[in-house]
Amino acid sequence: MSRFMHIGRGLYGIWLREVMRAVRDRGQLIxxxxxxxxxxxxxxxxxxxxFRGEVYGEVRFVIPYTxxxxxxxxxxxxxxxxxxxxxxxxxIWDREFGFLRAILISPVPRxxxxxxxxxxxxxxxxxxxxxxxxxxxxxxxxxSWDQVALALLLMFGLSFGLTSFGxxxxxxxxxxxxxxxxxxxxxxxxxxxxxxxxxxxPSLTRAQTVALYPEWLVFLVEINPITYxxxxxxxxxxxxxxxxxxxxxxxxxxxxxxxFLSALFDFRRR
Amino acid sequence: xxxxxxxxxxITNLSHAFAGRTVLSNIDMSVPDGSSVALLGPNGAGxxxxxxxxxxxxxxxxxxxxxxxxxxxxxxxxxxxxxxxxFQDPSLDTRLSAWENLDFHGLIYGLSRRERKRRAAEVxxxxxxxxxxxxxxxxxxxxxxxxxxxARALMHQPSIxxxxxxxxxxxxxxxxxxxxxxxxLRASDNLTQxxxxxxxxxxxxxxxxxxxxxxxxxxxGTPHELKSRHGTSMIRCLPRDATTEEELMAAYPEAMxxxxxxxxxxxxxxxxxxxFLGRFGARLRQIQIDEPSxxxxxxxxxxxxxxxxxxxxxxxxAGVQ
Numbered sequence: 182m183s184r185f186m187h188i189g190r191g192l193y194g195i196w197l198r199e200v201m202r203a204v205r206d207r208g209q210l211i212x213x214x215x216x217x218x219x220x221x222x223x224x225x226x227x228x229x230x231x232f233r234g235e236v237y238g239e240v241r242f243v244i245p246y247t248x249x250x251x252x253x254x255x256x257x258x259x260x261x262x263x264x265x266x267x268x269x270x271x272x273i274w275d276r277e278f279g280f281l282r283a284i285l286i287s288p289v290p291r292x293x294x295x296x297x298x299x300x301x302x303x304x305x306x307x308x309x310x311x312x313x314x315x316x317x318x319x320x321x322x323x324x325s326w327d328q329v330a331l332a333l334l335l336m337f338g339l340s341f342g343l344t345s346f347g348x349x350x351x352x353x354x355x356x357x358x359x360x361x362x363x364x365x366x367x368x369x370x371x372x373x374x375x376x377x378x379x380x381x382x383p384s385l386t387r388a389q390t391v392a393l394y395p396e397w398l399v400f401l402v403e404i405n406p407i408t409y410x411x412x413x414x415x416x417x418x419x420x421x422x423x424x425x426x427x428x429x430x431x432x433x434x435x436x437x438x439x440x441f442l443s444a445l446f447d448f449r450r451r
Numbered sequence: 452x453x454x455x456x457x458x459x460x461x462i463t464n465l466s467h468a469f470a471g472r473t474v475l476s477n478i479d480m481s482v483p484d485g486s487s488v489a490l491l492g493p494n495g496a497g498x499x500x501x502x503x504x505x506x507x508x509x510x511x512x513x514x515x516x517x518x519x520x521x522x523x524x525x526x527x528x529x530x531x532x533x534x535x536x537x538f539q540d541p542s543l544d545t546r547l548s549a550w551e552n553l554d555f556h557g558l559i560y561g562l563s564r565r566e567r568k569r570r571a572a573e574v575x576x577x578x579x580x581x582x583x584x585x586x587x588x589x590x591x592x593x594x595x596x597x598x599x600x601x602a603r604a605l606m607h608q609p610s611i612x613x614x615x616x617x618x619x620x621x622x623x624x625x626x627x628x629x630x631x632x633x634x635x636l637r638a639s640d641n642l643t644q645x646x647x648x649x650x651x652x653x654x655x656x657x658x659x660x661x662x663x664x665x666x667x668x669x670x671x672g673t674p675h676e677l678k679s680r681h682g683t684s685m686i687r688c689l690p691r692d693a694t695t696e697e698e699l700m701a702a703y704p705e706a707m708x709x710x711x712x713x714x715x716x717x718x719x720x721x722x723x724x725x726x727f728l729g730r731f732g733a734r735l736r737q738i739q740i741d742e743p744s745x746x747x748x749x750x751x752x753x754x755x756x757x758x759x760x761x762x763x764x765x766x767x768x769a770g771v772q
Binding site: 186187188190191193194195197198201202205206278279280282283284285286287288289290 | 506507508528531532534536538540541542543544545546547551554555556557558559560561562563603
């Protein structure tokens with residue numbers, strides 16, 4: 182029992198430090214607020230009129246939503262992706278500035294150290310995702326509390342998976358400078374290829390979709406796990422799915438387990 | 452020195468290699484309960500590796516470490532509760548306040564809220580930082596940071612404290628303060644201390660000294676024992692010209708060239724000094740005779756000088772107000 186208490190305190194301490202640091206980091210907060218504003222208010226409102234493109238009076242896309250509504254869940258995912266993957270910087274920081282050693286000589290088990298850090302990072306990322314939820318009105322989305330709760334649950338799962346992924350990256354990156362470039366080259370392609378800003382129309386057959394888009398792009402979207410995370414959130418927030426609704430939670434769950442276990446494997450080896 | 456004490460350390464036949472290069476070789480050491488032991492050696496001697504092993508950060512290739520009754524390899528968690536460490540590189544979170552750093556440390560050692568409050572206040576007072584408890588650590592000077600690290604290492608009331616080069620890069624006042632805290636702790640809390648350093652002046656006050664060079668223990672004893680056993684007076688001289696130097700080296704085969712370009716000759720008994728001065732006295736640019744010190748002990752044992760940077764040279768602004 183007392184051992185359990187000790188470990189619990191250790192986990193809480195490590196989690197708390199991540200959250201405190203994030204709350205004090207102005208730059209990160211500014212990014213977390215400005216990113217959704219730019220994506221929703223500028224890109225979203227700007228492209229809104231073009232979304233249901235009609236060709237000679239024939240409605241091409243049969244998605245019964247505005248572009249803003251369609252984009253909204255994806256912007257939540259974008260904010261989570263940035264914050265989670267940037268979390269690697271905190272891991273590199275601890276390693277480079279020796280803080281990790283001070284934790285490693287404590288009696289806290291290694292997997293608790295990792296879990297505490299990742300839970301902290303996920304909490305922060307979920308928080309940044311939730312900042313986007315506040316803008317729901319702008320996107321003309323009305324949410325009930327159970328929708329919000331379910332969305333937060335999915336967001337937390339996604340954050341946990343991506344934060345673990347960030348930790349795996351951190352183990353392979355030596356410097357902060359390198360990481361900035363690195364993260365952008367990972368986040369944006371994943372985001373763009375997740376059917377976040379354009380739909381693969383589910384009303385079309387696969388043959389039609391491929392006729393509309395080059396096959397390689399469809400392929401990239403379909404193998405991208407982020408696609409299914411975006412799809413899951415769309416399901417909850419605007420009740421629209423492009424894929425089998427069971428896929429989203431399965432992919433998010435799979436990411437959390439696989440990425441956390443590989444991060445743990447990495448961390449134990451060092 | 453084989454003391455069977457509760458909080459002492461016994462190291463037996465410890466060896467470790469990194470990528471085939473031997474870093475520590477057959478180290479035997481004993482640290483009695485409540486004593487203060489210094490590991491003296493140049494940079495790269497293997498002191499930090501030894502510290503990492505003692506803190507259970509690194510598993511040695513072979514050998515055994517016992518802390519009291521506990522075997523480090525078998526009960527690393529029990530050992531971790533008993534030890535505190537101050538590393539050579541700073542390891543505070545500079546974006547948190549002094550208090551928050553201590554509170555975090557208390558949490559990872561499983562202290563309750565009440566214990567954390569009590570201990571944090573105690574250790575801050577000990578290192579005279581109570582006035583800075585809510586300041587962000589980034590604003591601290593090097594000396595203040597090091598003092599806070601010592602406070603942090605003491606949060607969970609360890610019975611053994613490891614300090615890896617605790618005064619490197621600090622100004623003389625900060626160094627003096629740190630030594631006085633440590634001395635006080637030894638007296639009041641019976642805290643066992645193991646300190647690594649390459650500053651010979653700093654080890655004189657320790658109970659026992661182990662001299663380590665290239666991963667081997669080359670001598671050990673109390674400062675007094677070491678000096679009387681290995682300490683010799685030494686002539687340091689700078690010959691006027693190359694011919695003198697050659698002649699001098701030929702006349703004293705044990706003479707060794709020192710890092711500063713001078714030549715060191717162990718001063719033997721009898722009228723050696725007279726003979727030396729008679730023959731070379733007029734052909735030297737400089738001459739100096741060193742009394743036995745731990746620096747000459749090291750030189751006599753290894754034929755090399757230990758790192759002789761001036762320890763007092765301030766690296767950063769000394770900020771003890």
